[in-house]
Amino acid sequence: MALVCVGVSFLFLLFAGAKEADRARDRATGAWSRVVPLIREGPLPAVLEKGRVEAIQVLNAHGRPVAATRGLVGKPPMATFLPASSNVRAARVLCPPAGLKGCMTVVSYKVYQPDGIWPLYIAVPIVPWYGDVTALLLAVCVSVVVTTMMTAWVFRDLTKVVTPMNAIRTELAEITATRLDRRVPVPQYGRYSELKCLAETVNGTLDRLEGAYKQLRQFTSDASHDLRSPITAMRVQLDDALMYPRDTDWPKMTKEVLAGLDRLQAIVTDLLTLARLDAHAPLSREVTDLSELAGAEVKRRAYRVEIVKDLQPNVLIDCDRLRVTRVLVNLLDNAERHATSKVTVSVRAEGSAAILEVVDDGAGIALEHREMVFERFTRLDASRDRDSGGTGLGLAIAREIAEAHGGTLTIQDSERGARFVLRVPVHGAVSPA
Structure with missing residues (x-):
């Protein structure tokens, strides 16, 4: 956004500079239209009113100054160039023109008289590319104000995004295997639907994780119970046989113990099969x-x-x-x-x-x-x-x-x-x- 402001301000200053250059040309043209009748019809006073330009100087056909504004009275010609033969007007930047201070744009006109061509020089200030200081200050102030407002707006929106993100991160950091029932907060405002979808997706993942963990705990509990039951039964049978060896039907007791071992073997075999399936072992x-x-x-x-x-x-x-x-x-x-x-x-x-x-x-x-x-x-x-x-x-x-x-x-x-x-x-x- 700051680049957009800079670009718009730059275009505005170029426009302001072009408008100011047009006004400078208008001032020079106005001075020309005011002095030329005095040259042709007279009387031409020795001291001219400068009006809205910096300086005016009129030379006769021999190149001697015959009229000028107060700052150039009695001074040599401010410039020596003339328009090309096919033109009546030409402009150059001189630093400085003779008899003046600082760089100025000097406009030269050809005034045709019976004794020859009389040069008319009009000096106007150089127009910078940005026009004037007022336009520059206006562009800078507007850019600063707009950039500040956009920065504040972006900061406010980022704060609205970062705050729930931090809440989600904090809640996730505190979820452990013993606290799987906790869920991250879901933002309720609808401007940033992606953030709401993220929180809902995280909660959905936590739901599945909690369900899988409960299933794992139940599976472990059931497996322990199913393994412990035949082991307990066989231990009781063997303890009774050792305590009362003469009263024990050893063939019957042996068959019962072997049946318990078969059950243990079946459970272990099934558990190993499930482990291979859960590991997605390749199929032949x-x-x-x-x-x-x-x-x-x-x-x-x-x-x-x-x-x-x-x-x-x-x-x-x-x-x-x-x-x-x-x-x-x-x-x-x-x-x-x-x-x-x-x-x-x-x-x-x-x-x-x-x-x-x-x-x-x-x-x-x-x-x-x-x-x-x-x-x-x-x-x-x-x-x-x-x-x-x-x-x-x-x-x-x-x-x-x-x-x-x-x-x-x-x-x-x-x-x-x-x-x-x-x-x-x-x-x-x-x-x-």
Whole structure:
């Protein structure tokens, strides 16, 4: 803004200088129009009134002064130049003209008389480029006033911006892991919407951070509880066996301890799998027939319920076979634990998606719990009553693997029981980002 003021002031001074130069020429022309009739018609007095110019001097055809203003009476010609032959007027800056002080603009006119050309010299002050001191002072004062006002306005606005920024910075500096419930202040005035958006974005990030931290604490608590329970049970069994060795059924106690160790191993294995998935470990992708993979896994072991297969052939996907097998195993284990008599496994292709469905005929899952079951260490009350050996991580692992393949794992509506639907891109399709 200061540069704009300087530029405008400079243009104003140039304009003022041009106007003052025009007035100087007008003064010289006025003196010429006043003296020329005296030369031609007479009488020409020896002493001339200078009027609004600095000096006037008239020379005869022989170059001798015959009339002048008071300061030049009896002095030699103030100048010796004449206009070119085709002109009647010429101007030069002389420093100083003869008989005068200081630099002046001397205008020379040719006055034609019977005995020859009489030179007429008129001296006017040199007009500076800025016109006069009044114009210069006016431009400087206006520039200073405008610059001061703009500086004050900018300072006021910057203060309005910096104050909430400092409040946001201060609040962020005081937020720690034990104070994640705190939020930065959101400016309420609407002139700087970007600052308001920044504060809202920071608060949104803090919301997600607080949620992630709570989830981490809950996960740690659940993991500790699930690891501690079998360890406590095995310790009690071993303490009883050592205290009453003769009354202990050692084969039975050994099987129970081994079952507890199997549960511990399953939990640790699931935790390691989740850690790898959270670290976004690279997938070993290869073209796989999803129907063949599902059929082979169903045939691999015996189930306590009937398994019904509906597998469309040649449903090809690009996947990590071991991880997709883990999804299928987790879904089959979950379905078998909750089914009454039958589990249906189906594979088909729909457009650019390959779909694997595992449906049981059990009690099903309420609509409000369909997302909850994919959270880590989540077991519904009905599930706890029926399945005390599950780790609570199987479905969370299955969804993480599905998303790592660019797919989804959801629970859809079913006439009876729970219906888990896995969708992944078919071979050659572009996975969503």
